[in-house]
Each structure stands twice: as structure tokens, then as C-alpha cells.
Amino acid sequence: MAGIPDSVTMTALSHPAAPGPAGTPRPRTGRPTMAQVAEAAGVSPKTVSRVINGEPGVVATTAERVERAIAQLGYRHNHAAASLARGRTQDTVGLVIEGIAGRFYAELASGVEEVARAHGQQLLIASSEENPDRERETILALASRQVGGIIVVPRSGDHRYLRTELRSGLAVVFADRPPQRIKADYALVDNVAGAREGVTHLLRQGHRRIAFIGNELAVATSADRLEGYRQAHRDAGVDVDPALVVLGPTDVPSTEAALTRLATLPDPATAAFTQNSRLTMGAWRAIKQLDRPVALVGFDDFDLADVIDPPVTVVAQDPVELGRRAMHLLLRRIAHHNARHHHDILPTRLVVRGSGEIPPPRR
Amino acid sequence: MAGIPDSVTMTALSHPAAPGPAGTPRPRTGRPTMAQVAEAAGVSPKTVSRVINGEPGVVATTAERVERAIAQLGYRHNHAAASLARGRTQDTVGLVIEGIAGRFYAELASGVEEVARAHGQQLLIASSEENPDRERETILALASRQVGGIIVVPRSGDHRYLRTELRSGLAVVFADRPPQRIKADYALVDNVAGAREGVTHLLRQGHRRIAFIGNELAVATSADRLEGYRQAHRDAGVDVDPALVVLGPTDVPSTEAALTRLATLPDPATAAFTQNSRLTMGAWRAIKQLDRPVALVGFDDFDLADVIDPPVTVVAQDPVELGRRAMHLLLRRIAHHNARHHHDILPTRLVVRGSGEIPPPRR
């Protein structure tokens, strides 16, 4: 706290409002208003507004006086009041995700942020914490705060409640998962093709009993990745054993348990395909405990996947790019409310790791 | 898009505003207003306001009529207008972080969110993307959107520009790093003690040449962790060799390079202490390439640290709890603007991994 005597801080804290110039009422919020700045500078509020918004046609000397008053009074623009007067929000967009934790969402958000910033938009992120009811609340909360557009990473369900917002001009774009029961722009990765490629990689090594471990099917990405798994089997002329498809585990321990069970069946799984990196780590830990090797391919890459032993082959996606694409779609939608809906599908990339692939054991 | 004929969507899109009842002007935003709801329900706007805000003293039949009008017109509350009229923002707090990516911030944010939600506060997160100038802009952008309080994870610098906001009643709390040149509430982990414990662990194994790899000292956590490293040496009566202290690397490749150099000096480092998990992973990768073992302790835990070979001993912190504490401080500050400043310091925990510790090589 170098250079700041205590007493200054104390004084500041006990007089929360800067005293306005005589005659102009002190604002409710305790902060100076445009009217006070105007009075201090000896101009009208409209002129202050011009200076703040960088509108042309204010002579330099006047602008200077206004700037000085702004600095002196510690004026801060009230963005909320401005957007109310304008009838629309300026330069703010929202992102609604399930939960902030998790590398995938974090990277997606940083892609959105990158593009938002490049276009002068302030990004506000709100999390619905994996609760479908909260998802709706969170979106509406953001909308009621007058953002210009919203990117949603939906969990599931029915998005028809958004029709009211869409109709009243809110721009909405979906990312990672498509909207359900309404039409809207969206950006996804090619989940079906990615899963198909990953599972085909296992089939080519000779595996015929490949476990699929994923989330509940209500989440669209799960359904698509399972579809990719099925397609790969169909392409290879191999039947899927429904007993090897496990939907539900979401954390490491439950995935470990599921994998252990599948790998110790009388007719065991010799390989596994996992639907996200958390499940992949769980499966990997289970395999490590088994007395026989089980091949593993996971959807989504993760730190250290290349250096653990055995290393893990993954279907990598690019969440940052997904975020960028979603934000571009949103900007387009904000500019053209009646444009046709666009859908961006990003490719995945199979990253093969481990020189010694694990073939199925001979019987 | 089951059940939704195209034509409906098209119609909705081409008529962005719901037609208001005759006589009430159509609002600028294209969405129905309280006045329109009032007219439709045959009541005054004040009564609609009462129903929406759950104020008592509205007879059930009237409330019902209002509810019906709200549903029919697709009315959405304008939170921005409400907070302008109220003179303060209701139920919204902000969190400003450097970047969303990274497990630490993500977990911190989820701790904040957890407590915010429990107290009926909507959390809005904004990222300043590791740019100190943007940090200021981001905080002010959030403040101008009339949030009730802000939690800041500062990068560095001088926070005196926040005095204006503090004076006008904005509640501000710092998390993970303390404020600079102003007084404010903050929640931190005990970086000095944590680093001291981690480095002492290495000293006890007999290491005398322990590298420190960290970020620039402008970031307070760096300086504190280096201080802990120094204290541990002092306690053990071992001199610190300044050549073993490297500040600067922020990514995996530059950390690998730094560690490799230190471990191949004529009088090499036999152990290393790294300041965050990214640096730890970089150092680990470098050590893996060397022909001699180097002991490693890292600040902050990470996924798979226990299963890589060799496993990594860490000084674990609890970012979720840190976020919770920060949010509690913020709630307290919002409720009591003139309360004394509080500082929460969370302990760290040494997690020793690997049965075979790596002692310094004999000469």
C-alpha cells in the first residue's frame, strides 16, 4: 500500500458519494451523472454525451472542458442507462455453458472471447451448472440484461422457450450441440465421423469386441458418437454387442468400474472407445489395473495423453476454433436477423499414439 | 425440428415485434413492455410490476389476469430498466479473470458460482486475456453494466484506478492475488508457506541445488512462492544460488528448455520446484529426456500427476474453495460497505507421490 496513508482510504470509505456541484441533485447510485458533468463543464448533457461517445462536431476547447470535468468528478458512464435509451444493447454478447470447469468449455470460451474482442464486443459468460432448468434461467437472465446475442452450449431438452426471445430480436447461436425443436445457427464438431474414425482404428487392429462408454443419449454429442461407433461396425461388417455399450458414467470412478466389468465378462471387451476425456482417463486407470491389455481410443485430447504408459490414441477436436466459429455465426446473426440459418461442422483429427498398438489377445 | 412447420419459423422471423394492443406504442426493442401487459390485463403498470416482483397485496384474480397477459404477449422483464429505476443493480455480480482456459481459473470460477447461486446472485464472468490494460477495461466494462460487486483475479500493476468505483459504492474483492496500492478484501492461498513446505521436502532428501522456475515477479503469487523457496533454504542453512532461479517461462517448451539448461550446468540442479502446473508439466517432460534423475515438486496439482512415471509430488491448493471464500467476502462487502477489510488465507497441502524419492546423486 505504498504511498497511500490509511486515512485517505478511510475517508473515501466513509463518504461513498462524490459531492455533486451545487444545484444538481446527487444521483441515487452515488456516482456522478452526465448532468453533473455538464453543469461542471458549463455545457448541456447532450454535449457531454457527444464527447463520451466520440460523436463529431464538438469543438476541441469544449471537449477538453468536458474531459476535465469527467476526470475531476470521476464520472463513469452508465452503460445500462445508455442501452435503455438506445433501445438496444451495444457491444455485449453472452455465452451460456453448463459449467466453467473442464478444459473443453474453457477453450471454447477462449475462442469465443478472442473473436468477440476483435470485434469490440464485451463477452459475458454465465454458467448453468449442468442443470437443464438452470440453463433456461441462465439464458433468460442474460437476455434480460440486454445483451445483443447469446451463444448457448445446450445440455439437452427442448429449446422452444427461446422462440419468444428470437421473435423479439435476440440473436442466438448454439455451439457443440444443436438446438432441439427450434431452428437456429450452430457450430459443431463432426461427432459421427470422428467416432467412426476412432472406432475403425480399433477394428483395423483386429478388435471385434469394442466397448463404448458414454453419457446419457439425451446429450446430442453422445448420441452422435454412438452413431459413429455403430457406423464403424457396420462398415466393417461386425455386429455390435449391446452389452458392450454403457451409457451413464460421468466421472472417473464410475468409468473405472464400468470398464473393469466389461473387460472381465466371460466374452470380454478387448478394446474401448470413450466419449470424452474424463471418461478416457477413468478407462485408462481401470486398464492399468487389469492383468491383460485393453486397447483404448478416446474422444477429445488431454494433457499428458502422450506420456502416460500406455499412451492414448485420441480423436482430437479443436474447441478454440469451435468457439471462434460460433462467435462468427453470432456476429452474422446480429447483423442480419433474417438471414438463413448456417451450420458449421468442424472436422476431427485422429491422433495415433503408441508405437506398439494393442491387438486383441489370441484365444 | 419435429412439430415445427417451417412456415411458422419464417413468419416469426419476418415479424420481429409482437403487435401490441391498440393504443400502446410498440416498444423500440421489439418486445412487449409492462405497459402493454398492463393494458392487455386491464390494470396499471404498477400492478404488473407487483406481480412480477412478487410484491404482496395483489388479489389472486388480478394476479392471474396479469400472468395470463404476460404469457400471451411473451413479456420478458427488462432487468436493465429495472435496475436503472431502482438506482442499483439487483442480484448480479461479476468475476474478472485473466483467461478462461486453465484448470485453476475454471475451478475458482465454479466455486464463486456455487456460492453466488446459493445466494440468488447471477454471476457474469469476463476475461481480460492476460493483458493488464484489458484488465482495467474489463473491470470498468462490468462496473458500467451495473453489477453489484466484482471479484478480480488481478494480473499485476496498480489498482488505484478502482478508487473511483469503490468510492461510488462498488464492492470489489480480490482473489488469488492481493490488490496493489489500494486496500480491499482478498482471498489467497498461503503461497509462502506452501512453497516453503514443498522446497523443504526436497532439502530433506538431501538436495542442495534446487532450481526455482516461475513467472515474472510482478505477479504476486510468483514473488510469494519465491519467498517460500528462499525461506526454506534459510531454515535449512543452505545458500540459494541465483543462477538456479529462472523467472519467465510461461509455457511447456520454454520450461523444458530452462530445466534442461539448469540440469546440465557444470554444477547442475539436482531438483526443481515449479510454480504452477503448466511449468511442472514442462519440467517433467524435460526431466524425462535427461540421462540422470532430477527430483521435482510442483505448486498446484494436476490430472494424472499420480500415474505418470515418475509421479509428481505437489503442493496442492483448493481453487474451488478459494472461489467460495472470495464470493463470501463479496457478499459481506455488498451488505456492509464500510466494514473493515478482511483477508482470507487458505492453507496448502503437500501431496507426496512416488515411493522411491529421488535423492541427489553422489559425486
Add this chain to the structure above:
DNA sequence: CTGAAAGCGCTTACAG
């Protein structure tokens, strides 16, 4: 180049 008036969509502080 500058300003007075009206209004954005809501709530407060009063009345009745």
C-alpha cells in the same frame, strides 16, 4: 457547433 424536450422501460413514494 450546441441545446431543450421527450422518451427508453421500469420502480419509488405517495395517494386513495
Add this chain to the structure above:
DNA sequence: CTGAAAGCGCTTACAG
């Protein structure tokens, strides 16, 4: 139990 008036802090659409 319900409502008319005034105002939150800003901007729009005009004037001069």
C-alpha cells in the same frame, strides 16, 4: 388492494 405521477441516467430527433 390499486393507480397516477415523477424520475432513474442516458440518447434520439429536432431546432437553432
